[in-house]
Amino acid sequence: MVEDTMFSGESKNIEYKVSLPDKSEKYMKTIVAFANTQGGKLIVGVDDKTHQIVGVENDVLFQLMDGIANAVSDSCVPQIIPDIEPQTVSGKTVIVVSVEAGKNRPYYLKSKGKDNGTYIRVAGTSRQAFPEKIKELEMEGARISWDELTCVGYPVSEEATEKLCQDIEKFRKKAGMSEHSVKKEQLINWKILKQSEGQLLATNAYALLTSDYFSFSKTQCAVFKGKDRAVFLDKREFTGPIYTQIEEAVDFVLRNIRLGATIDGLVRKEKYELPPEAIREMIINAHCHRNLLDESCIQVAVYDDRLEVTSPGGLYNGLTYEEVMNGHSKIRNKGIANIFSQMGLVEAWGSGIKRILNAAEEYGLPKPKFQEFDNMFRVELFRNSFQMINEKENIGEASEKHRRSIGETSEVAWRTDLNDTQQKIIKLLSEDHQLSAVKLAEKIGVASRNIENNIKKLKEYGILIRHGSPKNGYWEIVDKDLQE
Structure with missing residues (x-):
C-alpha cells in the first residue's frame, strides 16, 4: 500500500x-x-x-x-x-x-x-x-543531449567517416537487418555530423564513435579472485570507438567464464555458464545510458559468484527505479542511442532490463540485481555453482593461459593512483569507519567539498562503500591492501 x-x-x-x-x-x-x-x-x-x-x-x-x-x-x-x-x-x-x-x-x-x-x-x-551535476540538470531542462553538441576542434575526416559508415553497415548485416548503404548524409540526418556555413562539424557522438578522443571513454575490465576486489587475476582497458569497446568487453567476459558442454539427446552442445545475450545487453546499456559529463569509466568485473557492470551516472531526468524495472526508458544520449539502434545493438527501447531478466531465468540463474546510486548504475548477473561437462579451467587459470597465448601483459590499472588527499581519507577511515566528510576535512585541513569530491572518486574506484544512513552509517574499505 x-x-x-x-x-x-x-x-x-x-x-x-x-x-x-x-x-x-x-x-x-x-x-x-x-x-x-x-x-x-x-x-x-x-x-x-x-x-x-x-x-x-x-x-x-x-x-x-x-x-x-x-x-x-x-x-x-x-x-x-x-x-x-x-x-x-x-x-x-x-x-x-x-x-x-x-x-x-x-x-x-x-x-x-x-x-x-x-x-x-x-x-x-x-x-x-556538484558543478557537473548542475550542468547535467541544465541540459535536462533545456532538452539537450551532450553527445549531440559540437565537439569543438575535433576534425571530420573522410577516412574516419567512411569507416564509421562501413561499420554501421556491417553491424546491420550481422544483426540480420535490412541492408542499405550508409553515407555521411545519413550521419547528418542522425545528428552525428552537423553542417554549418558549408562545413561539416563533428559532434561529441562522432568523436566517441570514431576515436579515443575523450579520456573517460573507455571500458575497464577485470577478473577478481573471490567475491571482492582484493586480488586481481586479469585486467584490461579498452579504448577507441565505443561499439568496438562493447565487443572487446563482451569477448573479455566470455574468455573468463566457464564454457562447457551439455548433451541434448545425441547432440553435444557447448554452452557458456552465463547467457551471452545478457552479458552483451548489460554492456550495451552501460554505454548507451551512461552520463558523459561524469569523467569516470564503465567497469566490467568478473567475480567467482557474479558478473558486475557499473556505469557512471544515476537514473536520468526523474526516471525512477520502479519505472526502469517496468520497461520505461528516457534517453540520455540521443545520438549514440540512435546509432546503436541503426546498428541493431538496441532492439526496442526500454527492453534491456527485461531481456537480462529473461535470459537469466532461461538459464536457471538467480534473479539479476539492479542497483541505483546517486552517481552510478550497477547490474549484477549471478553465476551458478553447477559444473558442466568438459568444463574449462578455472577462470584464473584460463585467463592466464589466454594472456600467454596472445602475448599480452596486464599493465593497465583498474584505477588511477590515489592522490595525497585520497590516501589520507583511506588512512583516517581505516582508523574510524564513521568519520563524516566534515570531520575528515577538519583532520586533513581542506574544504569539505574537496573531501566530498575525493570520496566520490573513491566510491567510483570501488574502494569505498557506504553502509547505512548518512547519520548513523559507516564506511567499508573494499581494497584490503590499502589498510595495511
Missing part, C-alpha cells in the same frame, strides 16, 4: 519533519532536491528518528499549509507547484507535500543562487549538487 510506503521510513523519495522549522530554507532544500531528482513527499507531523506519527494540531493546520505554499513560491526558482494536502493516519493529521520531478531543471534556492542553492536527493538526504 502507498500509505505503508509513506510511513515506513525516510528514503530517497520520503522525508519527515516532526514540525516545520522556523527557517523555511531548512525544508526548502528538500523541495528543491525532490524537483531535481525523482520527486518525493515531505511529510510534516512525523518524527524522523522514531517514525512516530505526532500529527499537526487542527487549529494551525491550514495556516501551516498556506505557509508552506508561500515559502515554496517565494524561495524556489524556477517555480515549483507542490500538491499540499492533509491526511489522517492513526487518528492524527499530517501534512503531505508532494513534489513531482521537475521539467525545468535545475531548481534552486533563490537566496543562494544556482551554484550554491541547487540540491539533489542522495539516499535519504538532500545534498548540494
Whole structure:
C-alpha cells in the first residue's frame, strides 16, 4: 500500500519533519532536491528518528499549509507547484507535500543562487549538487543531449567517416537487418555530423564513435579472485570507438567464464555458464545510458559468484527505479542511442532490463540485481555453482593461459593512483569507519567539498562503500591492501 510506503521510513523519495522549522530554507532544500531528482513527499507531523506519527494540531493546520505554499513560491526558482494536502493516519493529521520531478531543471534556492542553492536527493538526504551535476540538470531542462553538441576542434575526416559508415553497415548485416548503404548524409540526418556555413562539424557522438578522443571513454575490465576486489587475476582497458569497446568487453567476459558442454539427446552442445545475450545487453546499456559529463569509466568485473557492470551516472531526468524495472526508458544520449539502434545493438527501447531478466531465468540463474546510486548504475548477473561437462579451467587459470597465448601483459590499472588527499581519507577511515566528510576535512585541513569530491572518486574506484544512513552509517574499505 502507498500509505505503508509513506510511513515506513525516510528514503530517497520520503522525508519527515516532526514540525516545520522556523527557517523555511531548512525544508526548502528538500523541495528543491525532490524537483531535481525523482520527486518525493515531505511529510510534516512525523518524527524522523522514531517514525512516530505526532500529527499537526487542527487549529494551525491550514495556516501551516498556506505557509508552506508561500515559502515554496517565494524561495524556489524556477517555480515549483507542490500538491499540499492533509491526511489522517492513526487518528492524527499530517501534512503531505508532494513534489513531482521537475521539467525545468535545475531548481534552486533563490537566496543562494544556482551554484550554491541547487540540491539533489542522495539516499535519504538532500545534498548540494556538484558543478557537473548542475550542468547535467541544465541540459535536462533545456532538452539537450551532450553527445549531440559540437565537439569543438575535433576534425571530420573522410577516412574516419567512411569507416564509421562501413561499420554501421556491417553491424546491420550481422544483426540480420535490412541492408542499405550508409553515407555521411545519413550521419547528418542522425545528428552525428552537423553542417554549418558549408562545413561539416563533428559532434561529441562522432568523436566517441570514431576515436579515443575523450579520456573517460573507455571500458575497464577485470577478473577478481573471490567475491571482492582484493586480488586481481586479469585486467584490461579498452579504448577507441565505443561499439568496438562493447565487443572487446563482451569477448573479455566470455574468455573468463566457464564454457562447457551439455548433451541434448545425441547432440553435444557447448554452452557458456552465463547467457551471452545478457552479458552483451548489460554492456550495451552501460554505454548507451551512461552520463558523459561524469569523467569516470564503465567497469566490467568478473567475480567467482557474479558478473558486475557499473556505469557512471544515476537514473536520468526523474526516471525512477520502479519505472526502469517496468520497461520505461528516457534517453540520455540521443545520438549514440540512435546509432546503436541503426546498428541493431538496441532492439526496442526500454527492453534491456527485461531481456537480462529473461535470459537469466532461461538459464536457471538467480534473479539479476539492479542497483541505483546517486552517481552510478550497477547490474549484477549471478553465476551458478553447477559444473558442466568438459568444463574449462578455472577462470584464473584460463585467463592466464589466454594472456600467454596472445602475448599480452596486464599493465593497465583498474584505477588511477590515489592522490595525497585520497590516501589520507583511506588512512583516517581505516582508523574510524564513521568519520563524516566534515570531520575528515577538519583532520586533513581542506574544504569539505574537496573531501566530498575525493570520496566520490573513491566510491567510483570501488574502494569505498557506504553502509547505512548518512547519520548513523559507516564506511567499508573494499581494497584490503590499502589498510595495511
